[in-house]
Amino acid sequence: MNRVVINTEALRHNLDIIRGWVEGQHGAKLTVVTKVLCGHVEAIRAFHNLGVRSMADSRLQNLRAIREGFDDVETWYLLPPSPSVVSNVVTLANVSLNTELSIIRALNQEAGKQDTVHGVVIMIELGDLREGILPGTLVKIYEEIFNLPNIRILGIGANLGCLSGAVPNVDQFMQLVLYRELLELKFDRKLPLISAGASAVLPLLVGGVLPRQINHFRIGESILLGTDLVNGGKMEGLRDDAVLMEAEIIEIKEKALVPLGETGSTTPFTPIEEAEQPSPGQRGYRALVALGQLDTEVGALMPVHPDHTIAGASSDITVVNLGEQPHGLGIGDTIRFKMKYSALVRAMNSKYSQIALPPPLEEIL
DSSP, X not given: OEEEEEOHXXXXXXXXXXXXXXXXXXXXXXXXXXXXXXXXXXXXHHHHHTTOOEEEESOHHHHHHHHHHOTTOEEEEOSOOOGGGHHHHHHHOSEEEEOOHHHHHHHHHXXXXXXXXXXXXXXXXXXXXXXXXXXXXXXXXXXXXXXXXXXXXXXXXXXXXSSSOOOOXXXXXXXXXXHHHHHHHHHTOOOOEEEEEOGGGHHHHHTTOSOTTOOEEEEOHHHHHOBOTTTSSBOTXXXXXXXXXXXXXXXXEEEESSOSSOOOSOSSSOOOOOSSOOOTTOEEEEEEESOOTTTSOGGGEEESSTTOEEEEEOSSOEEEEEESSOTTOXXXXXXXXXXXXXXHHHHHTOTTEEEEOOOOGGGTO
């Protein structure tokens, strides 16, 4: 059996540090991105217990779990809505990110039917080549939507560093600042938010070079994993053990570390490259754990123990080299792994993984 273990103390630490950067140091608003939690109510409850009252997700069923379980949470829908989901977006999300004028009109019409007002942020393309309108069409779109009675225009936004891997830079954020100033002057209306902060933006924020007008952050990965998406590794001050994968040992034996005979492409999965290639004839202890590619992206797992390395994986088994000694491990014991984002999201979405629920709030304060 394998399970995802949530360390609520580490989660609280990362959340407090990032809140300090975003809210305390920069005077901005933080919305926690929960999509990697895949709608697990108790995992969402951990954030709620820690005081999070603004959450964002890209799956409507996950937003439904938030809305039904925690009615005091502001909800954001992170995808530009498609026509088929407009009704549910208005029902389940207070705010959505938008790029299409026809969809904003449909949101207005649906919000009127539901006797509510729906918040929208217009996303602008700044080079990552994901969602966003071209800056040249910004004024025209705002001319169309400012007077829609059931739409509340919150501001503009951008996604940077999410698709192409381009590193966000200060010039891109200054463009957003100028676009907002242009719109406010032309229409004599205040736009409260520039929503452009994501985990990839945190190094600029910590470095003190991000324009203060960038006043809304949508952060998920760095809270859960402590990731520095720009420089690699962990951001200074954050913890990388808030979420771990734990897998049970089903076999442990001393074996050769290099397979016999020729090796080819018989495995259906991309082989995992070991950091140090063993020499022919070299032996060591190997543990098999009940965890495989069906459960997560094994290549995005990192054993917590410094002497452990992943030798390979099939659909349902991962082989871990333990070194010259088994370190006291035996059948039924567990091996823990840190995870990259791709491993975490697949594990949380797998029906084969258990979620180790965090303790109640009174146990962690």
